[in-house]
Amino acid sequence: MDAEEVDVVVVGLGPGGEDVAARLAAGGLAVVGVESRLVGGECPYFACVPTKMMVRAAGTLAEGRRVDALAGSAEVHPRWTRVADRIRDEATTDWDDTAAVERLEKSGARFVRGRGRISAPGEVTVSTVDGERLFRARRGIVLNPGTDPAVPPIDGLRESPYWTNRDAVRAREVPESLLVLGGGPVGVELAQVFARFGAALTILEPQPRLLPSFEPEAGELLESVLTSEGLGVRTGESAAEVGHDGERFTVRLGSGAELSAQRLLVATGRRTDLAALGVGAAGLDEQAKGIAVDDRLRAGDGVWAIGDVTGRGAFTHTSVYQARIAAADILGQPSEPADYRAMPAVAFTDPEVAMVGLTESAARERGLRVRTATTDIAASARGWIHKAGNEGLIKLVADADRGVLVGGTVVAPAGGEILAGLAVAVQGEVPVARLREMVLAYPTFHRALGVAFDEL
Numbered sequence: 283m284d285a286e287e288v289d290v291v292v293v294g295l296g297p298g299g300e301d302v303a304a305r306l307a308a309g310g311l312a313v314v315g316v317e318s319r320l321v322g323g324e325c326p327y328f329a330c331v332p333t334k335m336m337v338r339a340a341g342t343l344a345e346g347r348r349v350d351a352l353a354g355s356a357e358v359h360p361r362w363t364r365v366a367d368r369i370r371d372e373a374t375t376d377w378d379d380t381a382a383v384e385r386l387e388k389s390g391a392r393f394v395r396g397r398g399r400i401s402a403p404g405e406v407t408v409s410t411v412d413g414e415r416l417f418r419a420r421r422g423i424v425l426n427p428g429t430d431p432a433v434p435p436i437d438g439l440r441e442s443p444y445w446t447n448r449d450a451v452r453a454r455e456v457p458e459s460l461l462v463l464g465g466g467p468v469g470v471e472l473a474q475v476f477a478r479f480g481a482a483l484t485i486l487e488p489q490p491r492l493l494p495s496f497e498p499e500a501g502e503l504l505e506s507v508l509t510s511e512g513l514g515v516r517t518g519e520s521a522a523e524v525g526h527d528g529e530r531f532t533v534r535l536g537s538g539a540e541l542s543a544q545r546l547l548v549a550t551g552r553r554t555d556l557a558a559l560g561v562g563a564a565g566l567d568e569q570a571k572g573i574a575v576d577d578r579l580r581a582g583d584g585v586w587a588i589g590d591v592t593g594r595g596a597f598t599h600t601s602v603y604q605a606r607i608a609a610a611d612i613l614g615q616p617s618e619p620a621d622y623r624a625m626p627a628v629a630f631t632d633p634e635v636a637m638v639g640l641t642e643s644a645a646r647e648r649g650l651r652v653r654t655a656t657t658d659i660a661a662s663a664r665g666w667i668h669k670a671g672n673e674g675l676i677k678l679v680a681d682a683d684r685g686v687l688v689g690g691t692v693v694a695p696a697g698g699e700i701l702a703g704l705a706v707a708v709q710g711e712v713p714v715a716r717l718r719e720m721v722l723a724y725p726t727f728h729r730a731l732g733v734a735f736d737e738l
């Protein structure tokens with residue numbers, strides 16, 4: 283097979299892959315982008331965008347149900363077809379990436395639909411519907427393969443018609459009951475959405491709390507909100523066996539108890555098949571969980587990796603941030619090295635759970651002399667005015683020796699927006715003494731930060 287000579291091959295066109303391909307093409311390089319499914323990746327078709335449309339719709343239902351407490355009376359009648367149609371028509375154009383392919387090609391990159399794998403150093407073989415194509419990349423290969431849902435090895439699960447996020451966003455109907463395996467961001471966001479649309483919901487999370495990668499206080503508060511909305515939350519419990527009789531799922535727990543539901547959503551994390559990507563041919567460990575990269579996103583000689591697969595925060599903003607740095611490195615342009623100190627994470631539940639930088643335990647593990655402060659959003663002036671739906675907290679984590687914030691968590695209505703102030707403080711290493719002097723508008727939710735700064 284003759285090889286086609288190019289400068290760079292980008293394998294996988296998630297948000298970062300699409301971005302890096304366009305940047306490299308704009309920089310004058312001959313670029314081929316390879317995508318086996320949809321250009322844009324998980325985020326626009328199966329993740330961020332459609333799930334946030336669901337969250338937005340479920341939030342309006344919740345607000346409608348709060349009318350009785352604040353403004354009169356209202357009857358709310360959920361209709362899922364509104365959400366399903368919006369996802370199909372506005373978010374995903376019925377899961378069609380024509381516009382994204384055109385955008386990519388307009389940027390100057392070439393597009394090949396197929397599955398790429400590194401077949402030799404500097405070489406990518408792409409399996410397309412018309413057979414195999416071979417590309418030789420003079421400058422290098424950028425890997426942006428993203429992740430697929432990880433399905434845990436629970437007896438009977440793989441043989442059952444379980445859902446992942448990809449099925450949940452395509453749902454045309456709300457199940458009468460839904461069991462969610464996993465209380466991470468995917469699990470809690472989708473659980474609250476489907477519950478607000480009428481599904482009887484149970485979340486099963488083996489760790490002691492929901493959102494285990496966030497501050498424990500955040501997971502505890504979210505659990506109390508979800509249970510007050512009628513969801514069942516079973517933390518510290520795992521599924522031992524899954525059965526499906528053609529209509530319903532039965533899940534036997536480690537404790538012996540049994541749960542039953544019409545649908546089962548697997549939201550237990552993500553995985554990438556590095557062996558299928560051929561990373562071994564580039565001298566990388568194909569048995570590893572992800573691809574280790576340096577602060578220029580270099581994974582090896584002539585190989586860069588960006589996005590979820592790098593394990594530096596599985597978010598769209600990480601992927602496009604890394605794309606910018608990798609593109610600059612390949613083009614030989616100046617840029618700052620990757621800096622993840624103020625990486626934000628937001629779970630778009632109601633209240634939103636948002637964090638930046640280090641949790642208290644992560645800061646202690648790094649040997650920092652940690653000082654923390656926590657304040658209650660409901661007890662703040664704005665929280666008290668807000669009333670229904672005012673649950674929340676702010677937790678700050680400071681390095682007492684340097685007198686700066688190293689992390690912060692906001693659980694609040696629009697907590698992800700409030701987080702921006704903390705992100706600036708962590709990134710800019712603004713002294714806590716200076717933060718205390720700030721004038722914070724009354725009565726905003728973020729004004730509660732002042733109480734926490736004082737406590738620090």
Ligand SMILES: Cc1cc2nc3c(=O)[nH]c(=O)nc-3n(C[C@H](O)[C@H](O)[C@H](O)COP(=O)(O)OP(=O)(O)OC[C@H]3O[C@@H](n4cnc5c(N)ncnc54)[C@H](O)[C@@H]3O)c2cc1C
Pocket residue numbers: 293294295296297298299316317318319320321322323324325328329330331333334396397398399426427428429447468558559588589590591595596597598599601630
């Ligand atoms: C339900 C859900 C909700 C989420 N919500 C948010 C959110 O609100 N905010 C946020 O920041 N993040 C969110 N995320 C995470 C976000 O979707 C990812 O971090 C984001 O898509 C970036 O991923 P990526 O760039 O690594 O690649 P991906 O988006 O995973 O795309 C990788 C692409 O590579 C392709 N590919 C893989 N292997 C090959 C191959 N060998 N050859 C050719 N193509 C290949 C795949 O088909 C895929 O299209 C969410 C995730 C999920 C599951």
Ligand SMILES: NC(=O)c1ccc[n+]([C@@H]2O[C@H](COP(=O)([O-])OP(=O)(O)OC[C@H]3O[C@@H](n4cnc5c(N)ncnc54)[C@H](O)[C@@H]3O)[C@@H](O)[C@H]2O)c1
Pocket residue numbers: 434463464465466467468469471486487488489493494495520521549550551552595596597627628629630
């Ligand atoms: N708003 C956002 O930015 C957003 C939203 C969704 C997802 N994401 C990203 O996507 C990635 C995937 O999210 P996720 O929630 O699927 O993964 P996750 O790894 O964050 O959480 C998975 C959860 O499943 C639990 N779990 C593991 N095995 C289990 C089992 N056998 N049964 C039940 N539970 C089990 C884990 O303890 C964990 O709490 C995350 O890294 C996240 O950052 C981001």
